[in-house]
Amino acid sequence: MDISAGWDLVVIGSGPAGEAAAMQAAKKDLRVAIVEDQKAMGGNCTHWGTIPSKALRHQVRQVIRTQRNPLLRGIINPRDVRWQDLIRRTREVIDSQVQVRTDFYIRNRVTIFAGRGRIANPHEVQVDDVEGRTHLLETKNILIATGSRPYHPADVDFDHPRVYDSDTILTMNHTPRHIIIYGAGVIGSEYACIFTGLGIRVDLVNSRDHLLDFLDTEISDALSYHLRDQGCTIRQGEEYKSVVADEDGVTLELHSGKKLRADALLWCNGRSGNTGNMGLEMVGLEPNNRGQLAVNERYQTEVENIYAVGDVVGWPSLASASYDQGRFCAAAIAGDEIKQVKDVPTGIYTIPGISSVGQTEQELTEAKIPYEVGQAFFRNLARAQITGERVGMLKILFHRETLAILGIHCFGYQAMEIVHVGQAIMRQPGEHNTLEYFIDTTFNYPTMAEAYRVAAINGINRIQR
Template identity: 30%
Template sequence: MDADVVVIGGGPGGLSAAETAAAGGLKTVLVESSEVGGTCLNRGCVPAKTWISAAHLLKNTRLAAEMGLIKASSESEPGGMALDSAGFAKLQSHMREVVGVLQKGAASNLKKAGVQVVRGKAAFLSKKEVGVNDGQEVVRFKRAVIATGSRPVELFPKLPGFYDTDDVFGVPDFPRSVAVVGAGAAGVEMATFFNGAGCRVTVIEVMDDILPFADAEIRAVLKREFKKSGVNLMLGAKVAGASSQSGRCALELEGGGLIAADATIMAAGRKPNSVGLGLDKAGVGSDVRGYVNVDGSMETSSGGIYAVGDVAGKARLASTAHREGVVAARNILGTPDRMDYRVVPNIVFSDPEIACVGPTEDDLARTGEEIKVGRRHVRALARAQAGAEITGLFKVMVGKDGSILAVHIASPSATEIIHGAAVAMAAGMKADALAEVVFGHPTYSEGIILAAADAVGGRPRHA
């Protein structure tokens, strides 16, 4: 089979690369060993947000009961409603339906674009050939895009009741207690769901803090909320051993201590899917961790071969993978383009949600740059008081010249609000100009302009 472009992997980066190349008139073949959509759609972002949306519904029901708007069942656990096995089964059915709809949409988009999909596992045979399913089929190409994604790091061999962030969505029964190993974005989201669903949750993190990309004040908000909601957050703790017996998981900690739970979720990072790709046969270089080396155009050390998404080891987000795929395809089409990671939002669907764009205050302090910091507490917003969700903080960091260096938020709807800040930063808007923009009232979004006004010494118009 001959192709102008072969794309290996059908996640966000592979899909955007294939569709962009095909739209440009190139004969494009996409090789995918499983369902299109990659980790995000099938085993990550989408299933996780479906779960967390359900937990948010439960939270709202509890809040309604606390306000006396509805009567909580006498059989409910203290504090209100909790998910039971029957409810979890319905949630799983809903999650599979959501994933199925999006899978069909992704496949339809490929078909409309004219991309030929080949099912199987691909590996390079040379700088111009890819073999599928151990060479049973050969694709001869002019250009290639590697978009094979990543997989969870294995801390120890899998045991009954132990899951990683890929296979946890297939958990057969709803656990009443959960241990989460890792407090990055995935671990925090797992803790948020299971805690919100009524489980006893312990989070074990080897580092001294959670969410390293978030500002310290923003992290502090979430840690307080975890504590208030009963999450046992163990920072600076390392798992030394694991066992499973009689349907229960046990984690032995270094220095002593044992954590027992119905289920354990390993969320201690991911590693690239680059082994077995035949990179050496294609002349493609990688680093010691297996991430494929790329330049700003997403091209590898082998001319004409590109890499995007997690396997390229840059931002490792579905959002950036999509953009990287477009950049790679544009360069293949002869339209020069380069990636710019300076304004990339990081979002976490915790409670409250966390969203950040730009460095932390501590990061900026280490550069020695003179900055001004503006803050607005969520409780000071009329929308927060009206909705009875008053926890959080808006924080804006401003440079000496008035440029917006970073915005970090802990708030309801933070994962939506942050994009207004990202657009302002990408457009080069100054903080004083942002503070003068009229936002709707009452909204959580006002927190951005009020924090910006605080940074530049302006007078807030309203809360």
């Protein structure tokens, strides 16, 4: 056994949370090691989650845009696009990301241990590498940033070649004509858009009564409409009873008595933290039934020198938030002020995309806050007309009396980029975070950001009549 002593921080997991923590700790002059059990750096985000799914979405959007362009229509048929070809291009993006991320560790002199990390005691992490060697890392602090994996109910056979989860769908070697997606959360909705964009018939089964019910209702309804318009069948308020797979396809039986038959099934119903078989019992830590660990405002577990960030602590389970959690946690370990992730924007990479920050109309109504709405419909914007991306809208929710911005909700082309303009203004102090900023500021024309001026004027007109 190789014993390596003198570490200030050992990070287990190299996803966004682990990477950010390692980089921040290194910049604070801490001696840092990172442990990763995959063949390359980047964690689940790079290899199975955010990067591949967004790369797939981009390619499908390109196909859709080509079909909509009068000059290019007919050059490509979405039904002729093979899933394997999309995955091949996605692998190129993943490889590029791995190289970028690996360079970060080299430049910041963070030592990488490739292998499975296991906590031996509060100050030791055992790493068993792929060559059969064992390393014992003696450290002052341990950070768990092992991410999450798709939740697997025991009565579904995920070993069957026609049953997939959001990880294994990237290994599918055929292009189905019809697919069932069970679970209409963020991941399920994103993949529903990807498959419908390829002309594949989709049954999207939602256990709730509304699609993505944490969103502003108007935005959620807009997504439902456009999914259906693209040929997706959404089945609300349904629970599965059984999954039966055979050589020709998969049958999903629902408690309502319905039976759905398709070429393949994609299971997108929840995720579990990757906290199994890593020695938590050796230090008295017990995750909840979804594999998640409880932490305080410093991202500290019940064991004083063991921390956790990212998907293993639950909400918000977003790569962007995980990155900040990692930075803030490492800074606190180094003695800096304690910071918490807040005002996290929602980014949902459906087609069209959705992004929001702040409160929804439902929340403001329940809190009895007097608000008004400013709207800009993309079909009226010159930039959207030029690009052909006319579907969508920007909503600004603001206080009727103070004009303070309370919420930004965007559905459509570049929604995930547009929202940050509103987010920046919402974070300004005092009178600087009001609707008047958008009215008094000159925006480039024609741009999508101009929607803020249009929405602000629309909103101010509502209260000045």
